[in-house]
Amino acid sequence: MFSRLQAARAEEKLGFILRRIGAIRTRINSLAWQKLIFGPLACLIAAVALVMLAAYYLPPLAFLVSIAVLGVCLITAEFHTVRTALGMRVNSATAASIADLRAGLKGRLETIVQLGGAQGAGTSAADESGPLWPYLVEDTLGHQDEFEPARIERRRVSRSLYGLLGSLVLAALILPLIARARAHAAPRAGGQGEVTLDLNSLHLRRAGPGSDPGVELQADAQTMRRLEEKMAREGSGASASNQVEKLLDRARQFAGNLQNKLTGRSVQRAPLRLKLADASSARSGMGKPGLSAPNPTPGRSENGEQLKPGSKGHGAAAASPELSSSTQAREGSADYGNPSGHGASQKADSGGQNGDSGNGPADQANGLRRGNGGASHGAGTAADTLFGSAAKPKPGSQGFEISIEARPMPRESKGDGHAYIPPTVQAPLNPDQHPDEPVARASVPEEDRVAIKRVFER
Amino acid sequence: MNQVLAAAEMPTVGDFARVFRRIQGEVHKAIVGHERAVEEMLIALFAGGHVLIEGVPGTGKTTLVKTLGLALNLSFNRIQFTVDLMPADITGTRVILTDADGRREFTFQPGPIFSHVLLGDEINRATPKTQSALLEAMAELQVTAGGRTHQLKPPFFVMATLNPIEMEGTYPLPEAQLDRFIFKVRLDYPDEDQLVRIVSVTTGPEEAGIVPVFAAAEAAERIESLKRLVRSVIAAPAIEQYAARMVRATQPDNSRFVPASPQSGRDGTVKHDETVNRYVMFGSSPRGAQALVLAGKVRALLDGRANVAREDVDQSAPAALVHRLMLNYAAHSDGIDAAHVVERVIRSVHSARAS
Numbered sequence: 137m138f139s140r141l142q143a144a145r146a147e148e149k150l151g152f153i154l155r156r157i158g159a160i161r162t163r164i165n166s167l168a169w170q171k172l173i174f175g176p177l178a179c180l181i182a183a184v185a186l187v188m189l190a191a192y193y194l195p196p197l198a199f200l201v202s203i204a205v206l207g208v209c210l211i212t213a214e215f216h217t218v219r220t221a222l223g224m225r226v227n228s229a230t231a232a233s234i235a236d237l238r239a240g241l242k243g244r245l246e247t248i249v250q251l252g253g254a255q256g257a258g259t260s261a262a263d264e265s266g267p268l269w270p271y272l273v274e275d276t277l278g279h280q281d282e283f284e285p286a287r288i289e290r291r292r293v294s295r296s297l298y299g300l301l302g303s304l305v306l307a308a309l310i311l312p313l314i315a316r317a318r319a320h321a322a323p324r325a326g327g328q329g330e331v332t333l334d335l336n337s338l339h340l341r342r343a344g345p346g347s348d349p350g351v352e353l354q355a356d357a358q359t360m361r362r363l364e365e366k367m368a369r370e371g372s373g374a375s376a377s378n379q380v381e382k383l384l385d386r387a388r389q390f391a392g393n394l395q396n397k398l399t400g401r402s403v404q405r406a407p408l409r410l411k412l413a414d415a416s417s418a419r420s421g422m423g424k425p426g427l428s429a430p431n432p433t434p435g436r437s438e439n440g441e442q443l444k445p446g447s448k449g450h451g452a453a454a455a456s457p458e459l460s461s462s463t464q465a466r467e468g469s470a471d472y473g474n475p476s477g478h479g480a481s482q483k484a485d486s487g488g489q490n491g492d493s494g495n496g497p498a499d500q501a502n503g504l505r506r507g508n509g510g511a512s513h514g515a516g517t518a519a520d521t522l523f524g525s526a527a528k529p530k531p532g533s534q535g536f537e538i539s540i541e542a543r544p545m546p547r548e549s550k551g552d553g554h555a556y557i558p559p560t561v562q563a564p565l566n567p568d569q570h571p572d573e574p575v576a577r578a579s580v581p582e583e584d585r586v587a588i589k590r591v592f593e594r
Numbered sequence: 595m596n597q598v599l600a601a602a603e604m605p606t607v608g609d610f611a612r613v614f615r616r617i618q619g620e621v622h623k624a625i626v627g628h629e630r631a632v633e634e635m636l637i638a639l640f641a642g643g644h645v646l647i648e649g650v651p652g653t654g655k656t657t658l659v660k661t662l663g664l665a666l667n668l669s670f671n672r673i674q675f676t677v678d679l680m681p682a683d684i685t686g687t688r689v690i691l692t693d694a695d696g697r698r699e700f701t702f703q704p705g706p707i708f709s710h711v712l713l714g715d716e717i718n719r720a721t722p723k724t725q726s727a728l729l730e731a732m733a734e735l736q737v738t739a740g741g742r743t744h745q746l747k748p749p750f751f752v753m754a755t756l757n758p759i760e761m762e763g764t765y766p767l768p769e770a771q772l773d774r775f776i777f778k779v780r781l782d783y784p785d786e787d788q789l790v791r792i793v794s795v796t797t798g799p800e801e802a803g804i805v806p807v808f809a810a811a812e813a814a815e816r817i818e819s820l821k822r823l824v825r826s827v828i829a830a831p832a833i834e835q836y837a838a839r840m841v842r843a844t845q846p847d848n849s850r851f852v853p854a855s856p857q858s859g860r861d862g863t864v865k866h867d868e869t870v871n872r873y874v875m876f877g878s879s880p881r882g883a884q885a886l887v888l889a890g891k892v893r894a895l896l897d898g899r900a901n902v903a904r905e906d907v908d909q910s911a912p913a914a915l916v917h918r919l920m921l922n923y924a925a926h927s928d929g930i931d932a933a934h935v936v937e938r939v940i941r942s943v944h945s946a947r948a949s
Contacts, residue, residue, distance in 0.1 A: 229832070233832075242897070242899060242901075242903035242905060243830065243833065243899075243901050243902065243903035244899065244901055246830060246832060247828055247830040247833075247901040247902075250830040250831055250832060251828065251830060265828050266828060267826050268607070268826045268827060268828055268900035269828065269900075271606075271607060271900045272828060272899075275898075275900060
């Protein structure tokens with residue numbers, strides 16, 4: 137039997153080895169805990185940054201899809217990271233096994249941990265494990281330099297910290313983009329776009345609750361009536377539209393609300409000005425009976441000048457007196473953003489054309505002129521001065537097209553007492569012209585000269 | 595007190611490695627090549643087992659065993675198995691002898707099995723009855739003859755040879771009997787360089803000059819003490835579990851004789867490799883696990899360690915498990931041998947541990 141001194145020394149040596157293995161275990165487990173903390177945090181930060189970026193830059197549906205994808209990726213990454221981190225934790229036996237492998241000790245440490253650490257009270261490992269136990273302990277101590285904790289596991293900081301730093305860098309790169317998007321999200325003072333569309337090429341559908349109400353329509357009375365007919369026609373037909381569109385609308389609204397909450401956007405955008413033209417009536421509607429001269433509309437000054445966008449009085453949502461009652465009723469209930477109505481809020485600006493063109497037919501019918509054309513009005517001037525001087529082009533207007541379609545007027549349409557509404561003139565720009573130049577005067581057709589003289593001579 | 599005496603008698607770890615290497619050196623004075631086979635035979639000796647040697651004629655099986663006996667300085671006998679060999683020819687029998695007084699009495703005449711090192715040449719030529727007589731002695735270290743039991747003196751080390759050709763008129767050892775051999779060692783046909791050296795060594799005028807490692811009087815006791823030292827080597831529970839998993843991994847999933855494992859691949863338990871399921875009819879018996887651990891202990895001592903490592907078990911697996919697998923017809927038709935299956939088993943156990 138070993139002496140007490142020998143037994144104490146043996147225990148001390150065993151304790152040294154077990155403490156060293158404990159230190160290795162602590163080191164490995166600390167890396168696991170770091171990964172458990174840094175990994176999910178990095179995933180979360182990166183996901184939040186990307187979501188915010190998407191909220192500012194993507195349209196609603198794309199935003200919704202992107203957050204769904206990011207959500208799935210985040211959950212998967214978190215799960216994988218947590219699982220990996222938890223799997224990295226080790227107990228003493230596993231730590232000893234790792235140390236054996238990395239130090240090339242061929243199971244010495246693992247054997248000592250399993251047998252030396254499991255001994256009962258009052259017994260020694262030598263008694264339990266046989267006569268070679270002291271040899272094993274001494275032999276292992278002889279290799280103590282090889283299983284230093286710093287040699288077995290050199291890292292103190294987990295590599296997942298780099299992932300966290302990377303996600304922070306990503307967030308820092310995204311912040312300026314978000315800041316720029318916030319700056320651009322301020323409401324526009326003016327200059328919103330204008331689009332001219334042919335009514336016949338429009339496809340109308342019932343708007344959902346999330347539709348943007350900010351479209352301002354301008355069209356003449358006939359075009360507005362045709363628009364109403366088209367809306368009634370296509371609205372009833374679209375009532376049976378598929379569920380997918382409704383679902384998409386809801387999704388759009390949900391995504392839009394979410395985006396607004398994330399970005400803090402609450403300002404309504406200025407509505408887009410949409411001018412409707414009816415090519416089919418323009419082809420057949422010269423001098424069409426029944427068209428009354430539209431009154432000056434909101435958005436135009438008393439002398440008929442068209443107000444600049446953004447000026448006072450312009451853009452008011454008042455209904456035009458030229459609108460049919462049904463249209464007025466719809467406007468009275470709500471803007472065209474409610475589920476029962478049609479999609480676009482409308483402002484009837486009857487008689488409106490491209491604002492940068494010459495005088496509208498209404499203006500001419502009422503004798504209103506722009507610019508300084510009034511001086512020659514009604515003075516029995518020659519036909520070549522009938523249209524007066526060219527109106528000043530609207531500042532800031534874009535290029536335009538003018539085409540002229542001339543048709544023979546039926547004889548019976550003359551002298552019926554209704555106001556003459558000249559056809560819409562569209563002429564391409566010649567190489568010597570630029571957009572701000574006034575339109576060249578057109579000569580009065582020969583067959584109309586008599587009638588025109590008669591009108592202006594009254 | 596007993597432990598002090600035991601420690602004094604017991605050789606040290608360093609002693610074992612020195613003795614082992616010296617025996618190896620002596621054997622290789624007469625044997626050219628076959629380094630791995632010689633090492634495995636010595637491992638089997640010190641692990642307390644017996645060895646089955648397979649090789650074509652002329653590869654040095656008999657010479658190897660005789661040389662080993664000379665190097666160990668132990669008594670050596672050789673039995674040439676033939677089809678007409680009787681069990682009594684191996685174990686001995688009672689004969690009537692006349693003593694000095696003229697009285698006749700039955701006296702037991704020990705057979706060739708009563709030696710320390712026994713070479714059983716072409717064991718597959720003997721009848722099953724004769725084979726079983728040898729195998730009984732191997733397992734129990736005793737012989738029963740004439741109603742009396744005679745103990746065999748340790749160490750008792752049997753090396754049985756198998757001739758893989760000329761299978762006509764042979765009685766293949768049943769798997770249950772093969773299982774009693776700790777290792778199956780294969781002697782391959784020598785390459786050209788080895789053949790040249792064989793010719794040079796064996797046809798020259800000089801003797802090999804084998805020097806016994808032990809003195810005749812103490813050889814048996816020294817070898818027994820070395821065997822006790824082997825048994826003292828420490829095998830951690832994880833190593834025992836590793837050996838058990840490896841043996842279970844040789845059993846196909848659908849084996850009727852082996853209960854299914856409660857786990858299925860998680861926490862390090864082994865999922866049976868498809869090669870095993872496809873080609874193995876019956877895997878290793880529990881003796882295979884014993885062989886792995888014992889052989890692992892010997893290898894640990896050779897490496898100067900007092901503990902068994904997984905590498906020791908892995909290195910012992912081919913020799914310890916190959917002859918314990920019973921392959922099916924699909925393996926024979928696909929040309930799959932047991933060595934290939936054992937290699938796949940080792941890999942599957944490693945991958946399960948890594949996961």
